[in-house]
Amino acid sequence: MELEMEWMDKINEEVKNNGHDExxxxxxxxxxxxxxxxxxxxxxxxxxxxxxxxxxxxxxxxxxxxxxxxxxxxxxxxxxxxxxxxxxxxxxxxxxxxxxxxxxxxxxxxxxxxxxxxxxxxxxxxxxxxxxxxxxxxxxxxxxxxxxxxxxxxxxxxxxxxxxxxxxxxxxxxxxxxxxxxxxxxxxxxxxxxxxxxxxxxxxxxxxxxxxxxxxxxxxxxxxxxxxxxxxxxxIQEPSHTTPTPKITRAEKRGEDYSINDASARKLQESGIHFEKSKTSSLRDFWFSGGVLSLPRLIIDNKAEYTFLNLMAFEHLHNGAGNEITSFILFMDPIVDSAADVSILNGKGILINTLGTDETVAELFNSMSKEMPIACDEKINKVTEDIYRFCKKPWKRWRASLIETYFRNPWTMVSLVVGIIFFVLTIVQTIYTILSFYHDC
Structure with a gap:
């Protein structure tokens, strides 16, 4: 009974303080x-x-x-x-x-x-x-x-x-x-x-x-x-140089979701998007304009995973910290989906891989974003929308479809070239036959 009274006294004291101390x-x-x-x-x-x-x-x-x-x-x-x-x-x-x-x-x-x-x-x-x-x-x-x-x-x-x-x-x-x-x-x-x-x-x-x-x-x-x-x-220091800033459209103001979850570096490249390294290594120094996606240089070494996960945990737990790191990792996750994507970004000087194979780096990005809550970031939303709209243009889709269907495998590409040559020769032969017929007449 005495313990119950102590507990109730403690609760009454907290009610009196009205949560101010908390x-x-x-x-x-x-x-x-x-x-x-x-x-x-x-x-x-x-x-x-x-x-x-x-x-x-x-x-x-x-x-x-x-x-x-x-x-x-x-x-x-x-x-x-x-x-x-x-x-x-x-x-x-x-x-x-x-x-x-x-x-x-x-x-x-x-x-x-x-x-x-x-x-x-x-x-x-x-x-x-x-x-x-x-x-x-x-x-x-x-x-x-x-x-x-x-x-x-x-x-x-x-x-x-x-x-x-x-x-x-x-x-x-x-x-x-x-x-x-x-x-x-x-x-x-x-x-x-x-x-x-x-x-x-x-x-x-x-x-x-x-x-x-x-x-x-x-x-x-x-x-x-x-x-x-x-x-x-x-x-996350904002770069001092000026970068292109996409306009906020009516659709974005309504909160429409422009997801690029299936847009790996390889697929974006096939859709006509070019990658280039930003002028600084700030994770805020990224932009998309005129078909060019500029990304900061990232050194992926043996402490990169621990560092990013702890930074994201801090953002998750500390009210007011912001979500810039979490947003950036979630943004990069679909872009770095496979070893081929790592190879593309490495070739552009964006990903500096000192960790191991390209597969290891791709797995690292995929694992870091696992079960992370979606973090809203206005700048990333703008860039994502521009990429989405660029890739949705009809001729971009046709180009990507052509590359995916005929140029992914070298043997398929050879077959396509042979088919085109055969088709051209058939047309030439047909024209020659018709001309020969009229000439004989």
Missing amino acids: KEQWRKHSIYKIPSQITDLNEKAYKPRAISFGPYHNGEEKLKAMEEHKHRVLVHFLKRCKKPIELLFQCLDQVAQELRDSYKPLDLIWTNDTPKFIQMMILDGCFILEFLRVHNSEIPFDDYGENDLVFGKHGNFHVLPFVECDMLLLENQIPMIVLHILSEFAGEGDHHELNMKIINLLNPIFLDHASTLLNEKIIELGKCMHILDLYRKTL
């Missing part, structure tokens, strides 16, 4: 435990393989080997800063509740033990900051030495690629404010310089394209919640 709490979340309906499709894509950052995978047996290196890195960090650990602890203690509120959900072990939580943030944050500093350093291996197991030659080849991949997992994030505080504590530049170090590691192509307007481009990214959020914003 609404405020939702606005603070930015790092999420991914639900099973997403992870069940590809569980490995969401789990760290080398190192844990944050509370969700802290202490896992397979990741414990890196814990001693976190402590070692912290000593290097403090020695270089020449400041006591107590001062650093105080800096993070002031924002401890804000850091905890970033996680949804958060186990009670971290909620009830603030010192333990701050210790984790310091260890993980220092490791990330040192990782970024060494990667961006002009001095090889810096103060860690050439034989360092993590930051030396051996670690550079065998360890750091896995760490880089683990930094882009949604469940493996720490709030960006931790890195800001640590960076200020070490006197190693402002927020924009920190962002530049992260981008230079994870998306250096962004810096290449933005070199002329670098500071403006970094500032345009705005406030970022964590590294995955920053990386996502560099991927």
Whole structure:
């Protein structure tokens, strides 16, 4: 009976608050435990393989080997800063509740033990900051030495690629404010310089394209919640150059569906559409005009699947994040349907395949969009409508039908050519016979 009374008192208290605390709490979340309906499709894509950052995978047996290196890195960090650990602890203690509120959900072990939580943030944050500093350093291996197991030659080849991949997992994030505080504590530049170090590691192509307007481009990214959020914003940065913009038609305003689910790169090419590489690698730098479909360059390597799936999971779970990544992957799914499509796009410099065979890349795109909810995107809808209308022109359909029927198989093509020659010879022979008849008369 006492337990029932406690439960009812709790409910009454929540009713009195009228959900105000709940609404405020939702606005603070930015790092999420991914639900099973997403992870069940590809569980490995969401789990760290080398190192844990944050509370969700802290202490896992397979990741414990890196814990001693976190402590070692912290000593290097403090020695270089020449400041006591107590001062650093105080800096993070002031924002401890804000850091905890970033996680949804958060186990009670971290909620009830603030010192333990701050210790984790310091260890993980220092490791990330040192990782970024060494990667961006002009001095090889810096103060860690050439034989360092993590930051030396051996670690550079065998360890750091896995760490880089683990930094882009949604469940493996720490709030960006931790890195800001640590960076200020070490006197190693402002927020924009920190962002530049992260981008230079994870998306250096962004810096290449933005070199002329670098500071403006970094500032345009705005406030970022964590590294995955920053990386996502560099991927969807709107291109500065002007691209053709299709007009919104009455049909589109009514919400008519212009599906191109059966429009692979091969079929689009056969319908008269040409592919070309966009000027930048921004996933927003795509357009269709005059029979030309321009697409950004995508490097498909061994971390592409994990990265895209975690980006899409973030968009799925974080209210207000947007759906640009999800929309783009769903847009590319029918275009990259088979190995032949990968070969076409690779030949145009759009897909850079470092993963394996063309079949592997096609399977990757097909699997990433599996059971993903349809994400509405105005720009993609416009491009899709233009492609749909282009392919629906009668002469385009006849051309595609001719290619599909007679030019898909080389033997069929040979038979067609032989048939045409035979038909022409028959006509010539008939004309010759008729002329001979009149001549004899």
